[in-house]
Amino acid sequence: MSARVDRIAKRGRVAALTLALLSAGASVPSGPELRTATATRILEEVRRPGAQVVVVNVWATWCLPCREEFPDLVRLQRAYAPRGLRLVLVSADFDDGREEQVRRYLAGQGVDFPSFLKEGDDMEFIEGLSATWSGALPATLVYDAQGRLRHFWEGAASYATMERRVLDVLERKGSQREAGS
Amino acid sequence: MTARVFTVSLATVLALAVAGSEIARADTLAIGASIPKASTKMKNVDGKEVSLADVAGQKGTLVIFTCNACPFAKAWQDRIVDLGNSFASRGVGVIAVNSNDPAIVPEDGYDLMKERAEKAKMGFPYVVDAGSEVALAFGATRTPEAFLFDATGQLVYHGTIDDNAKEPGSVTKTYLKDALTAVVEGKAVPLAETKAIGCGIKFKKA
Numbered sequence: 001m002s003a004r005v006d007r008i009a010k011r012g013r014v015a016a017l018t019l020a021l022l023s024a025g026a027s028v029p030s031g032p033e034l035r036t037a038t039a040t041r042i043l044e045e046v047r048r049p050g051a052q053v054v055v056v057n058v059w060a061t062w063c064l065p066c067r068e069e070f071p072d073l074v075r076l077q078r079a080y081a082p083r084g085l086r087l088v089l090v091s092a093d094f095d096d097g098r099e100e101q102v103r104r105y106l107a108g109q110g111v112d113f114p115s116f117l118k119e120g121d122d123m124e125f126i127e128g129l130s131a132t133w134s135g136a137l138p139a140t141l142v143y144d145a146q147g148r149l150r151h152f153w154e155g156a157a158s159y160a161t162m163e164r165r166v167l168d169v170l171e172r173k174g175s176q177r178e179a180g181s
Numbered sequence: 182m183t184a185r186v187f188t189v190s191l192a193t194v195l196a197l198a199v200a201g202s203e204i205a206r207a208d209t210l211a212i213g214a215s216i217p218k219a220s221t222k223m224k225n226v227d228g229k230e231v232s233l234a235d236v237a238g239q240k241g242t243l244v245i246f247t248c249n250a251c252p253f254a255k256a257w258q259d260r261i262v263d264l265g266n267s268f269a270s271r272g273v274g275v276i277a278v279n280s281n282d283p284a285i286v287p288e289d290g291y292d293l294m295k296e297r298a299e300k301a302k303m304g305f306p307y308v309v310d311a312g313s314e315v316a317l318a319f320g321a322t323r324t325p326e327a328f329l330f331d332a333t334g335q336l337v338y339h340g341t342i343d344d345n346a347k348e349p350g351s352v353t354k355t356y357l358k359d360a361l362t363a364v365v366e367g368k369a370v371p372l373a374e375t376k377a378i379g380c381g382i383k384f385k386k387a
Contacts, residue, residue, distance in 0.1 A: 058378075062252050064286070065381060092378045094252070094347045121344060122377040134209070135341070136323035136381035154322060155381050 031103030032111050036119040037090065039128025045088050045116075047147040052084025053169040054143040055162070056129070058118070060093045061105050065156035066138040072159040074109050080166055084145070090116045092137060144169050209320030210328060212373050214336045216242065217318040223278065223308035224291070226298040231276070231306045233315075238274030240332050241364040246316055247325040248281045249297050250288035251380035254324045256346040258301055261325060264342075266304040268361045275305035280316035281324070282385040289383075313384040323379035329360050329370070337364060340375030 037045070046054045057073055059066035077087040089111065091102045098117060106115055118125055126135050130152050133139050142151035142165050150172075151165040210217065216237070222230035233244060245261060247254045265275040281289040291309055298307040310316055319328060329338035338360035343352045360370040 060252075063380060064383075094256075096347065118378075122341070123344070123375060126376045126378065133376075134322040134326075135376045135378045137378060138381075 031107035033114040034091075034099055034103060035114060035116055037116040038120045039125045041119075042088060042090060042116065042129065043147070045086075046143050048086075050084075051086035052145045053080070053166050054086045054088060054147075055166065056088045056090065056141040056143070058090045058092055058129075058137060058139045060091060060137055061098075061101050062093070063137045069138065069156040069158075069162075070109055072157075072162060074111060075159065076162050076166065079163075080170075083170060085166060087113070088116065090118050092118045095119075142166060142169055144172070209322070210336055210339065212336050212339065215334050216244070216330055216336075218315045221315055223310055223315065225306040225308045226291075226295040226303075227306075231308055233276060236274040236276045236306060237330075237334070238269075238272050240272030240367075241337075241361075242274040242330040242334070243268065243276070243361065244319070244328045244330075245275075245277050245325055246280055246310075246319070246321040246323075246327075246382065247277050248279050248286070248289050248380070248382075249293050250281070250286045251324045253346050253377070253379045257325050257342045260342055260349060262301045262303050264358055264361060266302070268365065269305050271365050273361060273365065277303065277305065277307040278310045278315055279307065280310035280313040280321065281383040282313065284385070285383040311385075313382065316382050316384070321382060323381055325379060327357050329357070329364060331364050332367070337370045338373055341377035341379070344377075346377065 035041075042056060046056060055073070055076070057066075059070065061067075073087060073089075077085060089106070091098065093102055095117070102115070102117065122135065126133050129139070130141060130149065132152060134154060136154045138156060139154050140152070140157065140162070141149055144150050150169050216233050219234040219237075220232050222232050225231045233242065236242065243265065245265070247258075247261060249255075261277070265277070269275045279289055279294055283290040287293075294307055294309065321328070325342060327338065327340060327342065328336060331337045338357070340356060342357045344354040344356070345352045356372060356375045359372070363370045
């Protein structure tokens with residue numbers, strides 16, 4: 001009986017806190033902006049000026065290896081954004097009610113930049129990004145500042161592997177500039 | 182037909198597959214290749230040991246890498262079973278292979294495979310690829326992923342089931358069904374290679 005009273009009291013405190021936050025103008029994290037995208041749209045995002053290296057990661061909320069590597073992707077973005085890394089996240093979740101689920105997941109991971117929802121035919125999407133991609137998730141593609149694909153892999157990677165490939169692109173660019181100067 | 186077969190040692194494939202969680206990609210079976218690991222025995226849901234050679238059909242052989250847990254495998258499951266049951270009675274040997282390591286994906290354990298096969302009314306073997314050895318030999322990377330061999334044992338189709346996993350009513354391209362029909366009729370497969378997004382196979386780690 002006392003446990004039930006405790007649960008009711010706890011729910012009451014949570015409800016009161018929520019009301020207080022809302023009335024004070026605080027908002028529950030709503031997650032990043034989501035845009036639907038074909039492969040063509042993703043490649044436009046890759047080639048949008050301003051990045052020195054672009055990492056595209058195709059993932060899904062139900063995909064275990066995707067979820068395992070996700071915190072490392074976000075950590076990588078935070079660590080290398082000052083050096084020009086742009087992270088392009090593309091959810092391949094089924095399109096029935098995915099927006100809320102994807103947004104909630106991204107908010108929970110601390111993603112605060114626009115993200116994408118895959119749109120259209122699978123074959124066109126896969127071939128549009130990489131002919132060597134089998135379609136397995138997760139898939140990650142690393143592009144240089146000119147939008148050239150430098151690294152591609154399927155399956156989850158460790159933080160060290162991701163970082164090495166990002167640095168490879170950043171440092172190659174640096175050495176090319178030195179060689180050309 | 183010219184056979185374009187990549188010959189890769191199992192050690193190389195295994196080394197690629199266990200290097201982190203990345204999926205080995207370079208060695209997918211090519212169109213024209215013969216059935217690899219044909220004599221490897223795998224445990225079926227009925228308790229018997231079955232090989233790909235055991236199930237080979239007079240008209241052709243369909244090997245589908247699938248599993249219990251993947252949302253894409255679940256979405257396509259009824260269509261896979263319908264195609265399998267239908268074409269098994271038309272001279273095609275059919276086998277579903279689960280290469281996921283149940284230590285990584287408990288839902289792909291043997292007992293749950295038995296339940297799934299029974300519920301789905303699979304009229305063909307659903308076997309355990311212990312150690313993911315057969316998937317590695319095929320270069321399979323995802324679920325579901327189909328490999329169809331013709332009457333002479335050459336790979337004539339590799340890819341997905343159709344063009345809409347989630348909505349069977351919205352399918353416009355029945356890739357696997359078209360390939361199966363062609364094989365049964367002794368004709369050329371209209372589209373030999375297709376792709377779809379799917380779950381990566383959870384290979385057993387060394």
